[in-house]
Amino acid sequence: MGIPQLRPRFRGRLHDPRTATVIGRLLGLAILICFVTGVISHYLQEPPSWLSAHLPTRPSWGYRFSQGLHVISGIAAVPLLLAKLWTVYPRLFVWPPLTSPAHAAERLSIAALVSATLLELFMGLLNTVQWYVWPFSFRQVHWALAWVIVGSLFVHLAVKAPLIAEHWRRPAVDPVPLGADASPAVSDALAEDLDRRSLLRGVTMAVGAVTLFTAGQSVTPLADVDLLAPRDPEIGPQGLPVNRTARAAGVTADLVDGWQLHVDGPQAYSLTLDELKAMPQHRVELPIACVEGWSKSAHWEGVRIKDLLARAGLPDGARLRVVSLQRRGGYGVTVMDLPYTRDDLTLLALRLNDEVLAPDHGYPARIIAPNRPGALQTKWVTKLEVLA
Numbered sequence: 001m002g003i004p005q006l007r008p009r010f011r012g013r014l015h016d017p018r019t020a021t022v023i024g025r026l027l028g029l030a031i032l033i034c035f036v037t038g039v040i041s042h043y044l045q046e047p048p049s050w051l052s053a054h055l056p057t058r059p060s061w062g063y064r065f066s067q068g069l070h071v072i073s074g075i076a077a078v079p080l081l082l083a084k085l086w087t088v089y090p091r092l093f094v095w096p097p098l099t100s101p102a103h104a105a106e107r108l109s110i111a112a113l114v115s116a117t118l119l120e121l122f123m124g125l126l127n128t129v130q131w132y133v134w135p136f137s138f139r140q141v142h143w144a145l146a147w148v149i150v151g152s153l154f155v156h157l158a159v160k161a162p163l164i165a166e167h168w169r170r171p172a173v174d175p176v177p178l179g180a181d182a183s184p185a186v187s188d189a190l191a192e193d194l195d196r197r198s199l200l201r202g203v204t205m206a207v208g209a210v211t212l213f214t215a216g217q218s219v220t221p222l223a224d225v226d227l228l229a230p231r232d233p234e235i236g237p238q239g240l241p242v243n244r245t246a247r248a249a250g251v252t253a254d255l256v257d258g259w260q261l262h263v264d265g266p267q268a269y270s271l272t273l274d275e276l277k278a279m280p281q282h283r284v285e286l287p288i289a290c291v292e293g294w295s296k297s298a299h300w301e302g303v304r305i306k307d308l309l310a311r312a313g314l315p316d317g318a319r320l321r322v323v324s325l326q327r328r329g330g331y332g333v334t335v336m337d338l339p340y341t342r343d344d345l346t347l348l349a350l351r352l353n354d355e356v357l358a359p360d361h362g363y364p365a366r367i368i369a370p371n372r373p374g375a376l377q378t379k380w381v382t383k384l385e386v387l388a
């Protein structure tokens with residue numbers, strides 16, 4: 001049996017269940033927040049049919065909040081995951097590797113949990129810097145991995161429940177009176193407790209730092225210390241960032257010159273920009289909140305979608321396909337479900353922060369709706385088609 005002797009020896013402290021439990025709790029919380037907000041984001045972007053007629057449009061800043069939290073908790077999970085892996089990695093070398101079918105199932109679930117979580121966080125981080133290098137659909141894989149993580153986490157927690165329960169509370173260490181002779185066991189326990197506290201302090205500082213220095217991309221009061229986040233929500237024409245420029249989308253001056261708005265319905269019609277400007281204009285304050293984590297509130301002015309639909313003979317709103325002038329890339333065609341089309345705050349906006357929309361913000365007209373992922377706030381809108 002030469003192999004066991006090749007295994008590393010772990011003499012350091014803190015590769016213990018108490019440390020694993022303390023860090024695991026924080027990591028579990030971050031993963032839970034990430035999962036719940038991820039489900040919200042997924043359902044708002046691609047609602048299942050049972051939900052589409054009931055999507056909530058309030059609070060209007062809801063998606064900004066939940067997606068901000070998604071990216072914040074995902075970023076915080078990175079140092080927590082690294083600390084957790086460091087704490088438990090000696091367990092990977094336990095010999096013999098498999099003792100029973102139950103043990104095999106447990107190790108398999110841990111392999112799935114660790115690899116899926118590493119990949120998920122890595123993909124998410126690259127997404128926040130707009131680096132879509134994957135040969136597959138980011139969203140579908142991110143979504144599938146989330147369920148692998150939740151499923152294997154469930155198995156992991158069930159298996160470890162007794163150990164977690166045992167180490168949930170801090171072990172009682174008798175204080176050693178000054179000058180008294182402490183038994184080796186007591187001073188060992190005391191030293192371990194101190195070591196653990198320094199480790200946790202380090203992990204807390206790392207989590208605090210990555211959170212503080214990136215949260216400003218969605219949390220306005222922290223904008224000044226937004227040192228590490230890829231986006232400064234202040235930078236861009238009219239004080240708002242741009243993901244896809246008019247040029248990148250293939251929206252040329254020619255296309256814009258001949259622009260008209262076409263609205264479907266029992267009394268379908270088309271309008272020029274001047275005719276659209278002659279309709280009642282409304283002003284709303286709503287955020288753009290991108291899945292990538294940045295968000296920014298702005299003032300928008302334009303015509304209510306519900307007024308446009310009423311004019312087409314659809315006073316109760318309709319499920320819409322919103323079509324833009326865009327020639328290249330995604331998000332040129334989006335679906336808008338009934339609740340948004342009936343909402344007073346949903347506009348076909350012509351103005352942003354008291355100016356005519358910049359070309360990169362969707363001139364001549366863009367969608368802005370409450371509690372909606374930024375990706376669906378379609379720019380360069382030219383047509384509203386009614387879906388069955």
Ligand SMILES: Nc1nc2c(c(=O)[nH]1)N[C@H]1C(S)=C(S)[C@@H](COP(=O)(O)O)O[C@H]1N2
Pocket residue numbers: 240241242243244245249288289290291324326329330331332333360361374375376377378379380
């Ligand atoms: N036609 C069109 N509309 C679009 C996009 C796009 O690529 N094409 N990008 C969307 C995305 S992902 C976001 S977050 C918002 C805000 O992006 P912007 O800053 O590029 O306007 O616009 C949305 N509207």
Ligand SMILES: [Mo]
Pocket residue numbers: 243289290291292374375
């Ligand atoms: Mo976005």
